[in-house]
Amino acid sequence: MAIPHYLQFKDLSRADIEYVFERARVIKDRFKRYEAYHPLADRTLVMIFEKASTRTRLSFEAGMHQLGGAAIYLNTRDSQLGRGEPVEDAAQVISRMCDLVMIRTFEQEVVERFAAHSRVPVINGLTNEYHPCQILADIFTFIEHRGDIQGRTVAWIGDSNNMCNTWLQAAEVLDFNVHVSTPPGYEVEPERAGLYGTSHFESFADPLQACQGAHLVTTDVWTSMGFEAENEARAQAFADWCVDAEMMAAADPQAVFMHCLPAHRGEEVTAAVIDGPQSVVWDEAENRLHVQKALMEFLVLGRIA
Ligand code: CP
Ligand code: NVA
Numbered sequence: 001m002a003i004p005h006y007l008q009f010k011d012l013s014r015a016d017i018e019y020v021f022e023r024a025r026v027i028k029d030r031f032k033r034y035e036a037y038h039p040l041a042d043r044t045l046v047m048i049f050e051k052a053s054t055r056t057r058l059s060f061e062a063g064m065h066q067l068g069g070a071a072i073y074l075n076t077r078d079s080q081l082g083r084g085e086p087v088e089d090a091a092q093v094i095s096r097m098c099d100l101v102m103i104r105t106f107e108q109e110v111v112e113r114f115a116a117h118s119r120v121p122v123i124n125g126l127t128n129e130y131h132p133c134q135i136l137a138d139i140f141t142f143i144e145h146r147g148d149i150q151g152r153t154v155a156w157i158g159d160s161n162n163m164c165n166t167w168l169q170a171a172e173v174l175d176f177n178v179h180v181s182t183p184p185g186y187e188v189e190p191e192r193a194g195l196y197g198t199s200h201f202e203s204f205a206d207p208l209q210a211c212q213g214a215h216l217v218t219t220d221v222w223t224s225m226g227f228e229a230e231n232e233a234r235a236q237a238f239a240d241w242c243v244d245a246e247m248m249a250a251a252d253p254q255a256v257f258m259h260c261l262p263a264h265r266g267e268e269v270t271a272a273v274i275d276g277p278q279s280v281v282w283d284e285a286e287n288r289l290h291v292q293k294a295l296m297e298f299l300v301l302g303r304i305a
Pocket of ligand 1: 052053054056126134260261262
């Protein structure tokens with residue numbers, strides 16, 4: 001039987017996502033009531049980090065512990081992974097000793113190669129191309145606040161990065177629209193975003209126009225991890241792509257603001273917006289925990305309800 005992986009958003013069908021969200025609601029509710037729930041007792045998650053993280057590490061490590069299992073943290077500085085061991089060999093060895101693997105790395109190709117040689121499910125914890133766990137949590141958060149996302153409009157303001165690509169894939173799977181506004185030279189590359197080719201997104205030169213009528217306005221850092229050499233050029237190119245009160249006013253009156261965090265106030269978003277009444281960023285961050293617990297349960301145990 002094929003091993004289920006979550007390497008990009010479209011690895012889950014709409015039905016799978018609905019199931020994972022249903023489980024996330026149950027798991028979150030139990031957590032809030034301090035009810036122990038240990039479906040992954042004696043299971044082990046290995047987390048491999050080639051880039052920095054606060055939320056991803058914490059939500060996976062705490063999440064696995066709360067599900068009754070254990071999590072082991074590996075990085076490239078003090079494991080053989082940074083010393084040239086082929087990713088295929090690492091996958092063979094690591095996957096014989098654990099039940100689940102989460103990887104944060106640079107090229108998407110690395111997680112794909114790891115998964116191809118893994119005996120256990122592999123989760124993408126962020127690559128240059130995608131951040132599927134974050135978008136799963138973001139959509140779960142949107143649904144909690146505003147109901148079904150189908151047919152709604154998400155405004156993506158800023159870089160066509162891993163977050164943007166994943167929103168675009170999610171729009172195809174769950175049938176909503178994305179209005180994208182990037183500075184010239186930083187446009188979406190549909191092939192890199194892994195789109196099916198159906199048109200669920202529209203590009204806007206003017207970020208204010210992209211926000212018109214949007215139900216969700218979201219952005220991310222101007223420079224993602226791994227692209228630090230471009231910092232200065234990006235700071236100049238992105239200066240007008242700061243989500244501010246005017247953009248939020250152009251959106252639907254019920255619009256929410258999201259940011260995967262960490263955020264830079266005064267760059268991609270003003271303090272008034274991210275700390276304002278439409279911002280749901282703390283719920284969004286918390287939901288990484290609940291949604292990923294449901295995802296881990298699903299990948300290891302399949303459908304249990
Ligand atoms: N949003 C997110 O993935 O945060 P970390 O980089 O802290 O994991
Ligand atoms: N796009 C950002 C997201 C960080 C969580 C990055 O890749 O650095």
